[in-house]
Amino acid sequence: QVQLVESGGGLVQAGGSLRLSCAASGRTFSTYAMGWFRQAPGKEREFVVGISWNGGSTLFADSVKGRFTISRDNARNTVYLQMNSLKPEDTAVYYCAARMRWATRQVDDYDYWGQGTQVTVSS
Secondary structure, three states, rough: OOOOEEEEOOEEEOOOOOOEEEEEOOOOOEEEEEEEEEEEOOOOOOOEEEEEOOOOOOEEOOOOOOOOEEEEEEEHEEEEEEOOOOHHHOEEEEEEEEEOOOOOOOOOHOOOOOOOOOEEEOO
């Protein structure tokens, strides 16, 4: 079983940057693919970025490609989301999620979820 805790959310101005962290429990962290999803008020949860178990492959939503990056440090059981050039439409609760080995873009494919961290981008 995996437990995930997100941190790093907050308020930023448009054009600014934030770095989110997701700390995971368990000695099997390195076997899991990790993903970041977000959910704005009144909208469905959507895929943002994902990374494979060994960091060898990544996936991006078209809306964030070129602005967001994902990385992981398996020695620290942590995955990061670096968000640059933030826009007001990036405002949402951001969730960290885990599944076995390979990242996907589908919410229902992930088995473990954090409780989320709020990101608010002002204009």
